[in-house]
Amino acid sequence: MPSIDVCFSPELLHLYDLKGKAVVAVDVLRATSTMVTAFAEGASHIFPVMELEECRGFAGRGCLTAAERNGIKAEGFDLGNSPFAYMNGNVAGRDIAITTTNGTRAIRLSEAAEEIVVGAFLNLQAVANHLRELNLDVLVVCAGWKGQFNLEDTLFAGALVERLNDAFGYEHDSALAALYLYQTAKQDLVEFLRQSSHVRRLEHLEIHKDIEFCLRHDVYDVLPVWRHDRLVDLMRVRELES
Numbered sequence: 636m637p638s639i640d641v642c643f644s645p646e647l648l649h650l651y652d653l654k655g656k657a658v659v660a661v662d663v664l665r666a667t668s669t670m671v672t673a674f675a676e677g678a679s680h681i682f683p684v685m686e687l688e689e690c691r692g693f694a695g696r697g698c699l700t701a702a703e704r705n706g707i708k709a710e711g712f713d714l715g716n717s718p719f720a721y722m723n724g725n726v727a728g729r730d731i732a733i734t735t736t737n738g739t740r741a742i743r744l745s746e747a748a749e750e751i752v753v754g755a756f757l758n759l760q761a762v763a764n765h766l767r768e769l770n771l772d773v774l775v776v777c778a779g780w781k782g783q784f785n786l787e788d789t790l791f792a793g794a795l796v797e798r799l800n801d802a803f804g805y806e807h808d809s810a811l812a813a814l815y816l817y818q819t820a821k822q823d824l825v826e827f828l829r830q831s832s833h834v835r836r837l838e839h840l841e842i843h844k845d846i847e848f849c850l851r852h853d854v855y856d857v858l859p860v861w862r863h864d865r866l867v868d869l870m871r872v873r874e875l876e877s
């Protein structure tokens with residue numbers, strides 16, 4: 636039986652051997668929720684990059700550029716990090732290069748893995764189904780905040796552990812801790828996160844609508860996976876191939 640483990644910060648990735656593993660990179664608030672939304676809204680490819688300058692360079696390749704630092708859209712970019720900015724036809728058929736404070740880092744630092752899947756509550760079941768098919772050991776990589784632990788990504792890890800409970804072994808305390816936290820919180824995630832650092836830190840930006848949206852489960856049947864140098868939606872790839 637494969638196992639599921641949780642890495643609570645990208646800064647701890649040096650402790651793990653990613654070879655042969657499936658990584659689920661998660662930044663619930665808000666980078667991976669936004670990427671999932673972008674694919675659901677018809678984006679073609681997403682290039683997650685770590686630096687603002689690199690992201691800016693993608694404009695010359697016909698990409699929309701998206702950049703967030705400390706919760707706000709960086710100056711000179713097309714989009715920020717709110718899922719709502721990716722709706723209403725804004726990204727349909729477009730390639731997007733994106734850099735965010737935490738989420739894009741979690742993805743790019745996981746490149747040694749056999750498979751990288753981008754997870755959020757919005758596509759939780761699609762991710763769980765894919766992991767069952769892959770049957771590899773799983774490491775959930777929480778984006779955290781600037782190298783530190785956060786609640787929201789850990790809650791996602793716990794929700795995924797719960798969805799996979801019959802098919803994966805819980806030999807890691809990290810997975811059990813995430814599961815117990817999620818089971819405590821799941822009746823009302825918005826309320827549970829009211830005192831969280833993200834909610835308090837970005838309170839002045841009035842992004843409550845974003846937070847409530849990002850905590851909704853199973854809204855999209857979308858499966859962003861890393862291929863070569865970009866994310867593609869595996870659901871759409873399969874649809875085109877069939």
Ligand SMILES: O=C(O)[C@H](CS(=O)(=O)O)OP(=O)(O)O
Nearest residue numbers: 664665666706735736737738
């Ligand atoms: O835009 C977000 O919600 C956060 C802002 S902060 O770094 O947590 O203050 O960025 P993300 O990269 O999506 O975690």
Ligand SMILES: [Mg+2]
Nearest residue numbers: 662664665737
């Ligand atoms: Mg975050």
